[in-house]
Amino acid sequence: MSNAPTPSVPTMRDVAAAAGVSKALVSIVFRGAPGASDETRARVFAAAEQIGYRTNRTASLLALRRNKHIGLTMRVRNAFHAELVEGLQAAADEVDYRLVLGTVTANHDERHAVETLLEFRCEALILLGSTLTRAGLQELAATRPVVLVGRRVSLDNLDIVRSADDRGMEAVVDHLVSLGHRRIVHIAGGPGAIAADRRRGYIRAMRRHGLTEHTRILTGGASEADGWRAAEELERGEQPTAITAFNDHCALGAVDRLTRSGTSVPEAVSVTGYDNSFVAQLAAVDLTSVSQEPAVQAQWAIQAAVDRLEGRRTQPAQVVLEPRLVVRGSTAPPLGT
Amino acid sequence: MSNAPTPSVPTMRDVAAAAGVSKALVSIVFRGAPGASDETRARVFAAAEQIGYRTNRTASLLALRRNKHIGLTMRVRNAFHAELVEGLQAAADEVDYRLVLGTVTANHDERHAVETLLEFRCEALILLGSTLTRAGLQELAATRPVVLVGRRVSLDNLDIVRSADDRGMEAVVDHLVSLGHRRIVHIAGGPGAIAADRRRGYIRAMRRHGLTEHTRILTGGASEADGWRAAEELERGEQPTAITAFNDHCALGAVDRLTRSGTSVPEAVSVTGYDNSFVAQLAAVDLTSVSQEPAVQAQWAIQAAVDRLEGRRTQPAQVVLEPRLVVRGSTAPPLGT
DNA sequence: CGAGGTGACTAGACCGGTCTAGTAGACCGG
DNA sequence: CCGGTCTACTAGACCGGTCTAGTCACCTCG
Known part of the structure; x- marks a missing residue:
């Protein structure tokens, strides 16, 4: 033998x-x-x-004169990105491609990360929550397939995978209303298409429920500190019975502030997040949130890149997933019901 | 032209x-x-x-009949691992190696992840916080270079990079004592060499300061829920003025519980974490912690793997880094000082 | 002056696949 | 019976590097 x-x-x-x-x-x-x-x-x-x-x-x-490398930019500190990467990795393995990570950090911005990925001759690029300019994206996409995850932009030469943020936030409001809430405020995420979508979803749902007069939007942001500040501001003026925050981090900051100042969650006020990140799932946090289905988004993103690379598609694709409400312990009926 | x-x-x-x-x-x-x-x-x-x-x-x-792939196993949900990966990625780029990620998840255990990495013909393996058996590690390391990060094990055919957990915890106690604390308890991390080291560091420092009689160790764990439970247990019996937790997550759970039951941090009790993870750095959390210098550990790990691969070393290497105390707002002098 | 050594450079095999151009044989219709 | 088509299979060039075994010019030294 x-x-x-x-x-x-x-x-x-x-x-x-x-x-x-x-x-x-x-x-x-x-x-x-x-x-x-x-x-x-x-x-x-x-x-x-x-x-x-x-x-x-x-x-x-x-x-084959290929390398089957797909470049990926992400923020390491972003738990949602980490979850996406997990899915992307699995999906890429499945179709026999390798992911090359380009992490965006304080002293290594997105442009730089992309530059590195191009040095590696990546055949396609997947950008998580990109903040590149329209012009920059346009230029990149002229060279090779580019898939944008979680950013809305109207460009006709790249693919986009995202979830319907407006409908996600509407589902949150619907849930709160069904619990009996009426004074529901929204802590917004600042500028950016995604924050705008969530804000719009909130406004639309409030109107639909005949609660336009209770519509109230606070300036917030994506971090704990932003939520904290917004909650602080909330202490002045009429108290709401429920708060919808831009994302989980923001919600956490708000919860923290409320708790420390003696307002218990969810008894005195209900709070919701967005992203259904690891931290929202923690027993000690137990935050009602909205899942963006990272695994599914990952699957689509890889699919989109590979379809382009293997010539199965030349037209731009845009996939908008339906978000999924995840009810946990941070929401409850308002006091007196 | x-x-x-x-x-x-x-x-x-x-x-x-x-x-x-x-x-x-x-x-x-x-x-x-x-x-x-x-x-x-x-x-x-x-x-x-x-x-x-x-x-x-x-x-x-x-x-060259090579592929310069280094396999890497990690837990996606672990913020400390995410930070390590950032450093590993950078270090690998530097020496022209590619990292192949193998994520350990609920339905994809470490053995399975390693299996996948071997399928990819990775030339070396870097395992973050491995939980493989000694025999399993021994066997793996017989095939190719293996670098263990953050786990202590006495095997003579693999390399280890970790930080001195005992000394890190000693530094925490020193800090608390210097603030005037004497009743300092420790929420332990359960079995495992790292938890044992930190526990030992706590005990040793307490003895060194003549506080043996105040030594008190609670059963904890690595998660928020564990910290929460330990803090709950603490409510019975004599209250300490400071708590040293196994890690940041555990500390967070404890802080959460304490705050909700009306014990303010750091006024009534100081709390410390370990790992200096992203979450400890958040403004709303602001947790005194210990940095394990992930960037440096990453650098060493890559170095160790590459040295082996390029035949610059055949003897096992063990690098033990000095942890660094990071003082933040969760620690303060005890009441009445 | 010739043997031997050294530094700069080159031809061409080789790594382990993919793929083009081609062969051999079976089948088929007129 | 013969040209044409189809299927199953093969030889060998090729991908773009690395590396061995050279060649050649020049230097050194007995």
């Missing part, structure tokens, strides 16, 4: 010899290309199995 | 032609290998610059 001194890993040549066919045929079989009989395929696979052959990706990529 | 219809990316052959030398010489120059005069090197680089040449990594790796 092993009379050859073969110390290294087996190659196609070895499989060919073992199966009594040519190297080219083994290649055909392993690529699933047409041009081999079923009988032969089985024999080749058996021989490969026998000697423990696995195709050498490097050699394959060289011959 | 461009009379050739060259539509594709330039190769070594093109550079060779442009510089009037052989392909082999260009290779020598780009690898920084000996065998070319300074004058020629300059000419080759100039020619390459001129035509925009970049070496094709795939071809290079094929010829």
Whole structure:
């Protein structure tokens, strides 16, 4: 069986010899290309199995003149991005692509990260929550497939995957109203299309429920500190019975402030977040939130990039997912019901 | 200048032609290998610059019979791991290696993740907070370089990078004592070498300060829920003036519980975490903690793996870093001082 | 002056796949 | 019976680097 001194890993040549066919045929079989009989395929696979052959990706990529690298920019500190990456990684593995991470940090901005990814000759780019300018994106997308995750922008040469933020926030308001709330305020996320969408969803839902007069929007942001400040501001003026925050972090800051100043959640006031991040799920936090279905978004993003790369599509694609409300302990009926 | 219809990316052959030398010489120059005069090197680089040449990594790796992949297992939900990954990524780029991520999740355990990385033919493995058995590690390390980050284990065929957890916890106690605290309790992290080290550091420091009689250790864990439970237990019996928790998450859970039951931090009780994670740094949290210097650990881990791969070392290496205390607002002098 | 050494450089095999151009044989219709 | 088509298969060039085994000019020294 092993009379050859073969110390290294087996190659196609070895499989060919073992199966009594040519190297080219083994290649055909392993690529699933047409041009081999079923009988032969089985024999080749058996021989490969026998000697423990696995195709050498490097050699394959060289011959194909490709590298199957997908560049990915993300913020490490962003728990939602971390969750997306998990899904992206799995989806990329599935279709035999490699992810090259480009992390955006304080001293390494998005432009720089993208630059690095291009140095690596990434064939496509997936940008999580990009803040690049329209012009910058346009230019990038002219070179290679670009998929934007979680950002809305009207450009016709790139693909977009996001979830319907307006409808997500509407679902939150619907939930609160169904619990009996009427004085519901919104802590907004600042400028940016996503924050605008969530704000709009809030306004629309309030109107739909005939609560326009109770509509109240506070300046907030994406961080705990922003939520904290907004909650502080809330202490002046009429108290709401429920607060919808731009995201989980913001909600957490608000909860923190409220709790410390003696307002209990959810007894005195209900609070909701957005993103359904890890932190919202923690027992000690238990925050009602909205899931953006990161795994599904990841799946779509990879799909979009690969479809472009393999020429299965040339038209821009835009996928808008339906967000999912996740009810937890931070929301309850208002006092006196 | 461009009379050739060259539509594709330039190769070594093109550079060779442009510089009037052989392909082999260009290779020598780009690898920084000996065998070319300074004058020629300059000419080759100039020619390459001129035509925009970049070496094709795939071809290079094929010829070298390598892939320069380093496999990495991590927990996505772990903020400290996220921070480590950032550093690892940067360090790997620096030495021209690629990181292949294997995420450990609920339905994809560490064994499985490692399996996947091996499928990818990773040349070395870096395991963050591995929970594999000694036997499992031993077996893995017999095949290829393995670097353990943040786990202590006595095996002589792998490299270890960690920080001195005992001394980190000692620094915490020293800090609290210097503020005037004497009744200092510790919420432990459960079994495992790291938790044991931190516990030991606490005990040792307490003894050193002559506070052995105040030594008190509560059962805790690594999560918010664990900290919450421990704080709850604390409400029975004598109240301490300071609490040292196993890590930031655990500390957070404790703070949450304390605050909700009317005990203010840091006025009534000081609380410390460990890891100096993102969450500890948040304005709304502002937790005194201990940094494990993730960037430095990352640097060492990559170094260790690459040194092994490039044959610069065959003996096992163990790096123990000095942790760094980060004082924030969750610690203050005890009441009545 | 010739043997031997050294530094600069080159031709061409090689890494392990993919793929084009081609062969051999089976089948088929006229 | 013969040209044409189809299927199964193969030889060998090729991808873009690395590297071995050279060649050649020049220097050194007995």
